[in-house]
Amino acid sequence: MRVIIERDADAVSLRAARIVADQIRRKPSSVLGLATGGTPLGTYRELVRMRQEEGLSFSRVTTFNLDEYVGLSPSHPQSYRYFMQRNLFDHLDIDPMRTHVPDGLAADYESYCRQYEQRIEDAGGIDLQLLGVGRDGHIAFNEPGSSLGSRTRLKTLTSETLGDNARFFAGQEQVPRLAVTMGVGTILESRRCLLLAVGESKAEAVRATVEGPVTSQVTASALQLHREVLVLLDEPAAGRLQRREYYQEVERAQTLLETGQLRALGIGTTLDGGSHGDGSRTGGSHNGDGASSTHRGD
Numbered sequence: 001m002r003v004i005i006e007r008d009a010d011a012v013s014l015r016a017a018r019i020v021a022d023q024i025r026r027k028p029s030s031v032l033g034l035a036t037g038g039t040p041l042g043t044y045r046e047l048v049r050m051r052q053e054e055g056l057s058f059s060r061v062t063t064f065n066l067d068e069y070v071g072l073s074p075s076h077p078q079s080y081r082y083f084m085q086r087n088l089f090d091h092l093d094i095d096p097m098r099t100h101v102p103d104g105l106a107a108d109y110e111s112y113c114r115q116y117e118q119r120i121e122d123a124g125g126i127d128l129q130l131l132g133v134g135r136d137g138h139i140a141f142n143e144p145g146s147s148l149g150s151r152t153r154l155k156t157l158t159s160e161t162l163g164d165n166a167r168f169f170a171g172q173e174q175v176p177r178l179a180v181t182m183g184v185g186t187i188l189e190s191r192r193c194l195l196l197a198v199g200e201s202k203a204e205a206v207r208a209t210v211e212g213p214v215t216s217q218v219t220a221s222a223l224q225l226h227r228e229v230l231v232l233l234d235e236p237a238a239g240r241l242q243r244r245e246y247y248q249e250v251e252r253a254q255t256l257l258e259t260g261q262l263r264a265l266g267i268g269t270t271l272d273g274g275s276h277g278d279g280s281r282t283g284g285s286h287n288g289d290g291a292s293s294t295h296r297g298d
């Protein structure tokens with residue numbers, strides 16, 4: 001896991017948008033996994049700005065959303081399809097046929113969920129999965145106790161999640177009790193994951209995700225098993241991390257690597273003070289989003 005701590009929520013959004021944009025520039029036909037909720041809103045705003053002002057093109061991008069409430073139609077203002085249209089898709093040059101949000105009105109969920117998984121596979125798998133985290137440590141709607149191998153399916157929401165999401169509805173009774181959600185196993189198959197968390201209310205979930213044991217009680221902790229996860233936090237969300245100074249040290253080393261300042265890291269020098277080689281970039285290759293092949297903080 002690579003943990004990056006930014007000064008505030010805006011800086012998190014800008015960095016996340018840059019990572020998504022780099023992914024699309026590197027591979028215009030990228031398959032993105034997308035999340036809803038308050039956390040990714042700033043990232044989506046920045047991506048829309050990049051589309052409008054910098055010409056970033058989504059014309060060949062395919063997207064799969066993590067989840068949808070059961071019982072809400074795509075035109076319901078609280079449905080996740082509606083959220084995605086209003087906050088992102090309507091402002092991009094994306095092909096509507098390539099945007100997938102689970103159907104909250106499917107007649108047969110078992111076969112629908114199988115189809116959703118199949119569509120992800122047919123699209124070539126998810127290149128970059130954007131994630132938020134619930135206060136109870138959920139990713140997508142994989143509530144505590146969800147199997148860490150789970151696939152897309154129906155899930156009953158916890159009272160904590162119902163309470164958290166009541167702010168978007170007329171009251172907690174209005175929040176649907178069930179959601180259709182990608183499973184933890186589905187998410188772990190993405191090639192890269194980018195988990196965002198902002199605000200003090202997420203600090204405990206972040207601590208458990210990054211530094212706690214891998215447990216189905218905190219489904220985000222399963223990301224510790226993934227080989228390429230970037231956790232992007234603001235200061236308050238990072239507030240309970242025990243090893244935050246070490247994570248910041250890793251980032252400083254990463255910056256030196258990316259800017260070719262290898263001698264500052266002791267690369268190309270010997271312990272007796274001598275040096276060998278010309279200090280050229282042998283320490284790792286920059287892959288466009290701050291990850292090097294040999295040093296990624298993971």
Ligand code: F6R
Binds near residue numbers: 066
């Ligand atoms: C939404 C989703 C959820 C949210 C999480 C955090 O598609 O999958 O896991 O990411 O509940 O929600 P916010 O960002 O509103 O705090």
